Amino acid sequence: MTHPKKSILSDKRLFLLEQLNEKTRLDSFHCQIKEYNDYLFDESIRSQKDQMALTWLLRERSTGSIAAYMSLISDAIKLSATEKELHQLAYPFKTIPAMKIAKLAVSTAFQERYKGIGSLMVEMAIQIAQSCNEQHFACRFITVDADIEHNETVLKFYEKNNFIPNEEIKGKNRKTISMRRDILFMAKP
Numbered sequence: 654m655t656h657p658k659k660s661i662l663s664d665k666r667l668f669l670l671e672q673l674n675e676k677t678r679l680d681s682f683h684c685q686i687k688e689y690n691d692y693l694f695d696e697s698i699r700s701q702k703d704q705m706a707l708t709w710l711l712r713e714r715s716t717g718s719i720a721a722y723m724s725l726i727s728d729a730i731k732l733s734a735t736e737k738e739l740h741q742l743a744y745p746f747k748t749i750p751a752m753k754i755a756k757l758a759v760s761t762a763f764q765e766r767y768k769g770i771g772s773l774m775v776e777m778a779i780q781i782a783q784s785c786n787e788q789h790f791a792c793r794f795i796t797v798d799a800d801i802e803h804n805e806t807v808l809k810f811y812e813k814n815n816f817i818p819n820e821e822i823k824g825k826n827r828k829t830i831s832m833r834r835d836i837l838f839m840a841k842p
């Protein structure tokens with residue numbers, strides 16, 4: 654018998670966001686795409702030590718299980734004149750500061766039980782970027798290379814989370830689609 658998924662919004666306090674460290678046990682995480690498991694188990698610590706990607710884990714408080722993870726990196730995107738206009742960026746340069754969600758995956762068991770964990774991770778990434786804006790350095794966009802090779806319909810997930818595709822990368826036969834979300838205000842395409 655299948656049970657309806659619970660909305661994460663009513664259960665937010667059941668989870669805790671924490672940074673990966675060398676002592677973290679990761680074996681409770683499992684998602685259906687092998688590459689995302691392999692990255693977490695085999696690459697995430699090395700990437701963090703090398704200052705190449707910083708990984709955040711969403712932990713269920715009651716069981717200690719890892720419900721989701723994301724790896725964040727700094728980024729910069731080039732916008733066309735039309736795109737700059739859309740985002741009200743009247744600056745002479747094309748390159749705009751950003752932060753990229755380099756990896757994002759929800760553990761399959763939690764995908765089945767809850768609705769909204771992936772979206773919560775996106776919101777948490779935005780909060781991290783906003784705290785950089787308040788304290789450290791400027792970041793106008795959250796970006797992602799939506800991995801359509803491993804998850805054909807993932808674009809829909811990012812669109813529902815208010816990401817839009819970058820103009821210059823639209824095209825065929827791509828493994829990823831570069832997308833962005835303005836975190837200062839919502840652009841209306």
Ligand SMILES: CC(C)(COP(=O)(O)OP(=O)(O)OC[C@H]1O[C@@H](n2cnc3c(N)ncnc32)[C@H](O)[C@@H]1OP(=O)(O)O)[C@@H](O)C(=O)NCCC(=O)NCCS
Nearest residue numbers: 757758759768769770771772799800804806807809810813
């Ligand atoms: C993609 C992923 C992170 C989404 O997480 P999630 O917790 O299932 O997503 P949410 O519950 O927050 O979904 C928000 C909305 O997006 C939709 N959505 C989520 N994944 C989707 C998909 N693959 N295709 C189409 N729509 C999707 C949901 O139905 C929901 O829509 P609704 O608000 O109209 O009900 C998760 O499925 C996952 O980890 N997939 C495997 C790894 C992966 O593909 N990572 C992204 C690579 S860039």
